[in-house]
Amino acid sequence: MEDISDVEIIAPNFKRRLSGVTSTIIQLIPVQRALGQKVATLGPGLPESLPHIGYLSLFRLWRRPNHRALRVWHARRNIEMLPAIFMRDILRMKLKIVFTSASQRKHSGWTKFLVSRMDAVIATSNRTAAYLEVPSTTIMHGIDTQRFFPAADKAAAKTAVSLPADRKIAGCFGRVRHQKGTDLFVDSMIGLLPQRPDWIAIVAGRATPAHQAFETELKEKVKAAGLGERILFVGEHTNIPDWYRALDLFIAPQRWEGFGLTPLEAMATQVPVVATDVGAFSELLATGKDETGILIPAGSLAEMTEAAALFMDDPERTKHAGAHGLSRAITSFSIEREATTIGEIYEKLLSSAN
Template sequence: MADRRQAAVVDIADVEIIAPNFKKRLSGVTSTIIQLIPVQRALGQKVAALGPGLPIDLPHIRFRDLLQLWTAPRGRRFRIWHARRNIEMLPAIFMRDILRMKLKIVFTSASQRRHSGWTKWLVSRMDAVIATSGRTADYLEVPNSVVMHGIDTARFSPPADKAAAKRACGLDAGKNVVGCFGRVRHQKGTDLFVDSMIRVLPSRPDWIAIVAGRATPQHISFENDLKDRVAAAGLAARILFVGEHTNINDWYRTLDLFIAPQRWEGFGLTPLEAMATAVPVIATDVGAFPELLVTGENETGVIIPRDNLQAMADAAAGFMDEADRRHAASARARAHAMEKFSIEGEAQRLNAVYMSV
């Protein structure tokens, strides 16, 4: 069936911020652009996307519109080009420095490793640099602003009736549910989650576990091995592989506990999505996770060492066995996500960086 959505082409004269996306494959960067632009525009920011792999109805400009970048937008001296990849920094440097187009370049880095010499040079040519976390900022050798990702706290919100939310997803409304969401693969630690559940669930009959996410073709054997382990433990009815869902927010609403077991992560939104849905979180010490959760007295969750099965099982058992602790962390998690990590807040902080250049 043909796509009948109307193409949202924006007049370049009204665009002050360009968000290029130069990779067709869906990625975290692409998802960020797709989610941010409607929010930015709702807040009055004149932003449009550029490039392939984006929804046709997302406000965008065409490549031929770049010929008009010698002219500044109405009421401004420059446009902002907000790059998020090397491939998007390089053409902007060419347009600004060689073609003398009226551009200022902002770059967002999510990398948590030392940059190559080439990337360092590109970053050194930016007018402003944004880091998505404090840990990312530590790897940058230029002045930067930390702007952490936000999420849609209306979409990711608690259910009015948790039992009904569980029934709507085909789960037993009488059971507590612990979940692990994301791609099924070794890097994401799905095996750690499954193995920890094999340890803790037999003595806790009031709990079930769900794995939500897709295994890409090269990881199918990994997923099948996990299913075999679950079956061998006699837990096939209590550790469920539910696949990938576009309504993942509905699945968060079924949860009483969320575990982010990653061995490596660039940033990682799943703990935020869980907390916004009033679900306490156990997360490994990777990506931005330690900066997302509140631990200790006013906990929204706990941070555990990466790749540590025993720590994961112990942390899960602690929350499973202490309902009062779990419920208190739930309420604090929602409030924390609303205050610190709304996508509207992210858009406003980005705009402050734009205005600074």
């Protein structure tokens, strides 16, 4: 438990179930702390290893932190903005509020009201910023290149996750459900693999109870196509960087996405990407001369199949796209860069006397 007197930034997490927002907090805060940002979490569903404060500490927010005139409350959900507004405006606690928006849809009137009361707003992509009606700063999510890095030996990387070292591997990672486009990936592989005996495909991720029938149907379709040993459902794993390192091609087939880190994780492991034009994917990938992957319309099985074939059938293109992806991930999308830029917003608010 952190001493609230030493905490300058509070990062609430008011949702117990693991989500993209929760994952962002878990990955970002250790980096922020390493950079000297005095941040602590508040709420359930987070590892005990993260610095945190208890709810009783909120009664001490009338007092200034050590060496600062106020604190920053960094909300990422409506439910986290509302109590901060109450504490700042009704209880007159010494707070400034930052909100990070990842939404890519029109906001409700209630959300617009909450966002209008923020002291600073961060958008996770330019596409997200376009839906905001207040000034914002775009700070895209970054990747931890200490966790996601290329395989020194691709054959050994495949063996490490019990996959055949002599096969090329296409992968799709994430929750198994219609929204994530898992069926599109499976259907594209059913169309491609019979003519490409040196390739197999894997689906890594779990189906929640509400989507288990969907997963079962996909497995039955694979079995009916005679590809049960070449399209593998490997389940959910905590060592996901090891699975990326085993890949030769990554496909992000989502029909909808708020931001989406999987293409970036693949790029950081030097794997070329085929991704649908959803979330921030169009801002993560590069096309043209320094191609890192191919962007396709969401929901298009034909274009997904065609794009995957372009990489499967052209080893040089695959190699170059992987190398460009690695370079782009390191130079433009490191998590240290994300944390540093967020820290600049914190510092501006912490230094204000109002």
